Amino acid sequence: MKIPTTLTKIMALAKKEARDILQNRIYLLVVLVQVFIIIGAVGLVMVASVASDPTLLDQIGISSALNIGLPQDLEGSSLSQYLEQQKITLNYYPSTEEAKAQLGKKLVAIVDLSSSGEVVAQVDTSNVFYPVVSTKISDAVTKFNTEKTLKSAGLNQTQVNTIQNPVNFQEVKVNQDKQVPLALDSPYFVEMIYGFIVPFILLLPFFLASNIVTDSVVGEKERKTFEVLLMTPLSSYMVIIGKIIPILLFSLIQSVAWIILLDLLRVPIFNPVLMVIVLFFMGLAFIGVGILISMLVDSTKEANSAITLVLVFATFILFIPLFVKSDIFQGIFNFIPTVLMVKLAVSPKIQPEIMIYLLPTLILSFLIFVGTVRSFRHERAIRL
Structure with a gap:
């Protein structure tokens, strides 16, 4: 042709x-x-x-690399337990002043209790994980303050746990055979x-x-x-x-x-x-x-x-x-x-x-x- x-x-x-x-x-x-x-x-x-999602950090296991400083007198306290639930690593120091020397180096944040019983957090804002750490500390502090309020009202620990965790959420995934293989959820x-x-x-x-x-x-x-x-x-x-x-x-x-x-x-x-x-x-x-x-x-x-x-x-x-x-x-x-x-x-x-x-x-x-x-x-x- x-x-x-x-x-x-x-x-x-x-x-x-x-x-x-x-x-x-x-x-x-x-x-x-x-x-x-x-x-x-x-x-x-x-x-x-x-870096901006606490859940993803927990899934990957990076959260454990985030170091938080606390004074030794808070070891074993309910505040430290709530912080541990956030899957971050706690480091105890004789005093808050000694912990400050490591802020921005080894530590991302320092958590302490003031003389009036209020939680005080100092966070290194130059750290890339600063937003995540702030969220995790905030969640832990919210639970700690809620526990204090409930206990002051005369409730025991079991009742406190029930109020703080009223619903057990379970996600049931369907149509997983049609799930899009996305790089990151x-x-x-x-x-x-x-x-x-x-x-x-x-x-x-x-x-x-x-x-x-x-x-x-x-x-x-x-x-x-x-x-x-x-x-x-x-x-x-x-x-x-x-x-x-x-x-x-x-x-x-x-x-x-x-x-x-x-x-x-x-x-x-x-x-x-x-x-x-x-x-x-x-x-x-x-x-x-x-x-x-x-x-x-x-x-x-x-x-x-x-x-x-x-x-x-x-x-x-x-x-x-x-x-x-x-x-x-x-x-x-x-x-x-x-x-x-x-x-x-x-x-x-x-x-x-x-x-x-x-x-x-x-x-x-x-x-x-x-x-x-x-x-x-x-x-x-x-x-x-």
């Missing part, structure tokens, strides 16, 4: 662009850097989740990973794509080869398509690879096919903006400055809604692509309204791309 001449010309230009991209060591280095960004981001969120981990890291990682290749487009066009201007390209028997559409095919393809391949990598890191992405479709149209928009900028500037330095400003603005528009909770603007936020990406990624079920919210993004992205193609054709007419 004979391949149409038009398609042959487009593929020839696309192969040339693909070869230039793959020969660019900086581009390959940036791709490798993205892998480290993904692994590092997931790792950092996991560490932050564990933590609300904070889920919120940070899906609420920011996932959309950011999947859009990274397209941020890079817009930069490559400007370099492709402006670079040819600087090398004085752009005019030669315009003189070839290629229409404006053929030139644009030939240039963007490898850029868009490489970006999509990277995003798919990042989805697979996230799944290997036990951060599953639901609805990957629809996610790739959304990324495809957003890629057209980013590439379209890159082409538009490349037509307005005459040097790579100007192009890099302009695309940086555009990407900063795009980052603000795309990611600020992920951190803002507002009933007033929620109707607008529902149409933001990153918000829709989060909704697609976190649930296997696609809500019908999501498809409606997606339409403006797909249409606007396509219009941006078509508009830049028409502008490019006008730019070609001027140059010729």
Whole structure:
């Protein structure tokens, strides 16, 4: 079967662009850097989740490494028992003053009783586990104060224990065969990973794509080869398509690879096919903006400055809604692509309204791309 001449010309230009991209060591280095960004981001969120969650610390066994200082006269007291229940290590000192010398070194906190019987806690706020330690001490102190109050009312220890533990909670897990193999069972981990890291990682290749487009066009201007390209028997559409095919393809391949990598890191992405479709149209928009900028500037330095400003603005528009909770603007936020990406990624079920919210993004992205193609054709007419 004979391949149409038009398609042959487009593929020839696309192969040339693909070869230039793959020969660019900086581009390959940036791709490798993205892998480290993904692994590092997931790792950092996991560490932050564990460090801020007392339950996770207890499950992993890190709590026992948290050292709390107490004066020796509190050894065996009900306060020390409640602190031990928090699965932290207690260290006893002859006096509080001697314990202070170890605060910020061996000890994360010091707990003592004042002359009036009130609990006094000194916590090293520079320690990464400061929030967890504060929570554990607070829980222990609450039980201690409750016990004091109940005993002063004439209740014995058995009655105190009954009041402090009125219900034995037992969690029964169902549908475990359908359980998602998430890296960490933590609300904070889920919120940070899906609420920011996932959309950011999947859009990274397209941020890079817009930069490559400007370099492709402006670079040819600087090398004085752009005019030669315009003189070839290629229409404006053929030139644009030939240039963007490898850029868009490489970006999509990277995003798919990042989805697979996230799944290997036990951060599953639901609805990957629809996610790739959304990324495809957003890629057209980013590439379209890159082409538009490349037509307005005459040097790579100007192009890099302009695309940086555009990407900063795009980052603000795309990611600020992920951190803002507002009933007033929620109707607008529902149409933001990153918000829709989060909704697609976190649930296997696609809500019908999501498809409606997606339409403006797909249409606007396509219009941006078509508009830049028409502008490019006008730019070609001027140059010729």
